[in-house]
Amino acid sequence: MTTWAPVEYTGVAELRGPLMVVRGTRGVGWDEYASIELESGEHRHGLVLEVDRDLAVVQVLEGTAGVRARGTRVTFTGSPLRIPVGAAWQGRVCNGRGRPLDSGPPVFGMTDAAVTGLPLNPTLREPPADPVLTGVSAIDALTTLVRGQKIALFSSGGLPHLELAAQVAAQAHTGGAPFSVVFAAMGLTHADAARVRDALEERSSAGELTLLLNLADDPVIERLLTPRLALTIAEHLAFTMGRHVLAVLADMTSYCEALREVSSARGEIPARRAYPGYLYSDLASIYERCGRVRGLPGSITVLPVLSMPAGDITHPVPDLTGYITEGQILLTRDVASYPHIDPLASLSRMMRAGVGGGRTRPEHMDLATQILAALARARQAGELAELVGERALSITDRRYLAMAEAFELRLLAQRGDESRSLEETFNRAWQVVSVLPRRELSMLDPETLDAHYREEP
Amino acid sequence: MGTVTRVNGPLVEVEGLAGAAMFELVGLGPHGLPGEIVSLRGDRATVQAYEYTGGLSPGHSVEHRGSPLSALLGPHLLGGVFDGLLRPLTGAGMWLDPATPVPAHSARVWRFTPLVEEGRAAGPGTAIGSVESAGSPPYLVLSPGGEVSAIRPAGIYSADAQVAVVGGAEVTLIRRRPVRQALPYVSRLESVIPFTTGQRVIDLLLPVPLGGTVAVPGGFGTGKTVLLQQIAKWCEADVVVYIGCGERGNEMADVVAELGELTDPRTGGRLGERTVVIANTSNMPMMAREASIYTGVTVAEHFRDMGYDVVVIADSTSRWAEARREFASRSGALPAEEGYPADLASALAAFYERAGRVTTLGGATGSVTIIGAVSPPGGDLTEPVTTQTERFVRALWALDRDLAYARHYPAVSWGGSFSRDADVLMAGSPDAAARRARVAGLLDEAGRLATLAELVGAATLPARERVVLLGGRLLREGFLRQSSLSLLDAFCRPGRTAMLADALLAVIERCQDLVDHGIPVASIEERDFSPVLRAKDAAEEEIMARRDTVLDDLETLR
Ligand SMILES: Nc1ncnc2c1ncn2[C@@H]1O[C@H](COP(=O)(O)OP(=O)(O)OP(=O)(O)O)[C@@H](O)[C@H]1O
């Protein structure tokens, strides 16, 4: 690497959407970080998307509005973007590029790391295990978050997914083990961001939270950096400092829209719905940064939050996310009570490794399977009841309907500021299955039933 | 020496590469990042880079490597985990940094035993020596053909030590072969030997032969990976090549951990010892993902040439196709359907064509069976990768979202799948053919009646049809469903599969007989069928007794 003063280029050949083409460059590398000084003295930042002989195509994070071709000076830093990492991020609120929004000083660290990250050697991954408890019954009981897992929160317009994400971020814990939250907000409105900040106030003052806020009126392209920044910070907290980290990325749909904007400005051949063909790989380069490492104590659990445009799960953003994450928590309007989780469409693929004796409760997996099977049967009975009327149902089917009602009232429904202990969640879950006759509970073994089943009169 | 002129992600343009050949490997820039020449115009080449190209810039130098993208084949493969270029991941650092690549193979030594004597002729492809290590099938060192002018005595050798000279050529334990070209064989065999997967729905309804080809399409979460991992663990193959092509790191960690713990019922060794894992996860460089499919099938052919039955499991071929699309789009190629390059179909055909049961150069019989997952966007089975793949495979195991949502696993849709070889495979055994026809017939009819019942209510159907509905349910729950988590049921031997099917068919037949004799169907529907439904979780000796329990109970209705 050279140690000479960086060369300043003034040959801005083209400005198009978020892109700036700089002419006359020499030795500029792909994916290098650039700083841009406008005539007014304002500073902006960019990443090199392509180099072709003496041309460098730079994606300007703050956008190109107001940039003139003349008088703009660009320098390249000689390497892909690196940020300082370390404990100093904890308790801080920054913008989507990591600049402080609180009154604190810029974040410094003893070491730095490249924001693109490097792939983790799959042979050194430790399969996810042990739970991250959220205090939300429907999640802890039926779709348990497992340390090192990536699991998405799917929602659609008008549903309180941000509220739920903030609740999870505020309440989550890993027993007594050191725990941190890195919350990356992309494209949030000021009102939403303020609510998230409020909900996370306590966590922040405890020094367990890093909040990166890219708001709806912040530069769109900056969003492409925000989740990567969050995960670079998380990797250090987890694998160097040994903490369990929950990384919440909301809203990934806004992130993908920014990616689409850059892609279309570059004239790339689009795949589905004008999203670029590399959307899968791009999302994977973010979500795959979850995990545990053999021999190291920490973990990263990634929770992407995304709103499905028009509630369509086959839209490229939820679809490709679903192809990468290890399960999903789906919110639906069909469930009337907060948190509106659809238990049957939600699944934590890693759950088995996160629950059971010594982790949560010995009967956890069987109980969850039993509740889901019963809810599936209740749904069928409900459909039948719509056709033929509830009175035509068998007695057993009516018990199933009662059970589904009890499920929503006693287990699922919860206040947005209510954190339930595992104990309480299990008590409620047992009350719910106790609505069914004992003979229907074929997935639970007799000793467990003897211990916990209390038939409702 | 050439010079980089343009970098756009994995696409690198180079000039000044006089004398370069298509598909030749090059080293890019100061770290010598590996790349492959994919097009040439004069002395200008387009290179597909196999590593992250951050920091690579115009003006950087480019070196010829003089050979096409090749796999290093040797005894180190079995039990190992490799990246898409077949570089070992075991022993590499925690973060995979292109600036510090891993050594191509370890300095391990091997116990070699000669199988021929000096002075004898050894035809091409015949075994001249073997390398043994517990658990895995013997690794055979094959002759390049000619007279054995020197051969080492049994002993310990390093992988690149010369162990023989045959026909004037030096022979070591390893060989390097280009991956984009199939390894040669003498002839293809008409294959009629079933490939046993241990999954009932497949072995009975949708069987494939050794050397066959299968695609497994399904939306996210429908169970592709679990099904393929079950097959990797329990299928009857000598060698398994498991390619994680652009999928999850956690899944790779899982499969490696499990294979390392499980015992191979056939050899008593670890299941991992018969397996070669190629892990090019979704966050690893995209173009190495494209290569991983070819390195995997080359490894399989290498073991096939030793006379083994090898299965290649690729999860997911869609990620491979997407990598090709991505590169084509960066290089400005004209897109065909949904942005995929026009050669998608021919590339898929060429890949699946590398399967087959053959007579090897050395006269042995070996096979490569290919099973590829397909991940259709939006679960839409009419998208290009799924539809093109369907044209070239002998069997399709389509996974159904509704079944998966109902937690019916494996969610193989018996109606939406096919096996072109089923009839031939069953031809030798009329019993098996009859069993398959009966089960398939009942499921079909039950499916049809279920749609009808939704409209008019099951209660209005005639008694015989209600028994068919009941039979469909018994077969789905007691036979088709097979949990990967059950200790006893994760794998089902063919004999046990037949027994379970027969037990259920006998029960269904008895129900039919009862309604024919005027017993009210409602009273039959209310009987407790759980003994036969749970027979799959019971010891084999118990299955018939459980059937009899249910039959006896039904008799009490008469
Ligand atoms: N045979 C099975 N037995 C028990 N559970 C299963 C089985 N098959 C699938 N599952 C359940 O379904 C989940 C998803 O399965 P899997 O990971 O195989 O899906 P996939 O089709 O590979 O999805 P993706 O395309 O996202 O990779 C599993 O985590 C498991 O909970």
Ligand SMILES: [Mg+2]
């Ligand atoms: Mg999968």
